[in-house]
Amino acid sequence: xxxxxxxxxxxxxxxxxxxxxxxxxxxxxxxxxxxxxxxxxxxxxxxxxxxxxxxxxxxxxxxxxxxxxxxxxxxxxxxxxxxxxxxxxxxxxxxxxxxxxxxxxxxxxxxxxxxxxxxxxxxxxxxxxxxxxxxxxxxxxxxxxxxxxxxxxxxxxxxxxxxxxxxxxxxxxxxxxxxxxxxxxxxxxxxxxxxxxxxxxxxxxxxxxxxxxxxxxxxxxxxxxxxxxxxxxxxxxxxxxxxxxxxxxxxxxxxxxxxxxxxxxxxxxxxxxxxxxxxxxxxxxxxxxxxxxxxxxxxxxxxxxxxxxxxxxx
Numbered sequence: 001x002x003x004x005x006x007x008x009x010x011x012x013x014x015x016x017x018x019x020x021x022x023x024x025x026x027x028x029x030x031x032x033x034x035x036x037x038x039x040x041x042x043x044x045x046x047x048x049x050x051x052x053x054x055x056x057x058x059x060x061x062x063x064x065x066x067x068x069x070x071x072x073x074x075x076x077x078x079x080x081x082x083x084x085x086x087x088x089x090x091x092x093x094x095x096x097x098x099x100x101x102x103x104x105x106x107x108x109x110x111x112x113x114x115x116x117x118x119x120x121x122x123x124x125x126x127x128x129x130x131x132x133x134x135x136x137x138x139x140x141x142x143x144x145x146x147x148x149x150x151x152x153x154x155x156x157x158x159x160x161x162x163x164x165x166x167x168x169x170x171x172x173x174x175x176x177x178x179x180x181x182x183x184x185x186x187x188x189x190x191x192x193x194x195x196x197x198x199x200x201x202x203x204x205x206x207x208x209x210x211x212x213x214x215x216x217x218x219x220x221x222x223x224x225x226x227x228x229x230x231x232x233x234x235x236x237x238x239x240x241x242x243x244x245x246x247x248x249x250x251x252x253x254x255x256x257x258x259x260x261x262x263x264x265x266x267x268x269x270x271x272x273x274x275x276x277x278x279x280x281x282x283x284x285x286x287x288x289x290x291x292x293x294x295x296x297x298x299x300x301x302x303x304x305x306x307x308x309x310x311x312x313x314x
Contacts, residue, residue: 008103009087015107016083016115020076023116029278031122035074038066047200053207059192060157061125078119082127083110086285089131092138093257093289097296105292112288117281125158126281129165130261134289137168137257145172145181152181153188160204161268163189164236167243167260171251205229211273218273227273239267258293262286 034057040049041062049055049062064081068074086109090102109115118124132155136148148168155162166185172178196202206229213223243264250256265282272279 005099008099012087012103012106012110013080013083016080016110017076019110019116020079020119024075025116025120027120029121029123031120034062034122035065035069038062038069041066047196049200050196050204051201053203053205055204056207057123057125057159058157058162059196060154061159064124065122075119078124079115082115082118082124082131085128085131086114089134090289090292092135093254093293094296098299101292101296101299105288109285109288112284114281114285114288117278121276121278123159123276123278123281125155125162126278127285128158129155129162130265130282130285130289132162133165133168133261134258134286136165137171137260140168140171140178140181141173141254141257143173143177145169145177146184149181149184149186150188152185153192156185156189157192161236164239164243164264164268165261167240167247167264168257170244170247170260171256209273212275215273215275216270221273225273231273235268235271238271239264242267254293254297255290258286258290262290 033054037049037052037055040046041059049059055062064077065074068077071077083106087102087106090105094102114127118127132151136151136155139145139148139151152162152165152168155165163185166182169178169181169185172181193202209227211218211221211223211225211227217227243260246263247256247260250259262283265286269279269283
């Protein structure tokens, strides 16, 4: 069994690598800007990498981009890294279930362009963050909230909205464990950003978006209105409330691990002032994981019922 899983994993990662090496995007969106910004990380001016308010990604994403660019394997590093994380997350979510479902959903993710899309526009966080949340949710349900807190904190190192993954601590078996998770999350995120805040000029929160007319928010807020970081905070609180509600209602089921993050992502998108195509990657990632989890649970139930019938006949 273990050997066949390794073979399938190698075949899957080989498929992801082939896509990364052979498929080249014509339009790379924000990718060139972030790659250029990441050049500062290994210079004397590293502390001022966030002096430009347009830099709305975290230090971990910039680090990945810089390392990949230096090595000349950025597309491979991002896409293969995302594919590997997806393999780990699905393995954890579907533990003890049909391994072919894990393989199928991971291959489907590549075929649907999730790994490629994570690289194309320069926003791998849209796939990475939900996957880290799912892993953290699995840990939180088992009481490993310290490790879950580190995962959620690390997700903020890709994009700040990763902090909204705090909803997974609703799944913790005890309130004290949930508090440990929240504290660990805050500590991990602070460790990533504080060096830049203390040693350089940090202007990430000076950035203003403008409300677009093609968004749901544009129906109630005049298009062109500035959307500030204080408004982002209110948006985040609304998303957290929705996610926490879903997590609480479904806390005794494995469905909560992906449905609570999906609620957070859905509300965040609904209240966002802009509509970028890469936002859908987060939704697609969680829906795909959810479909796999539901299918594997249904098949597992059907097999148990079949075994009971056979036992009754005997």
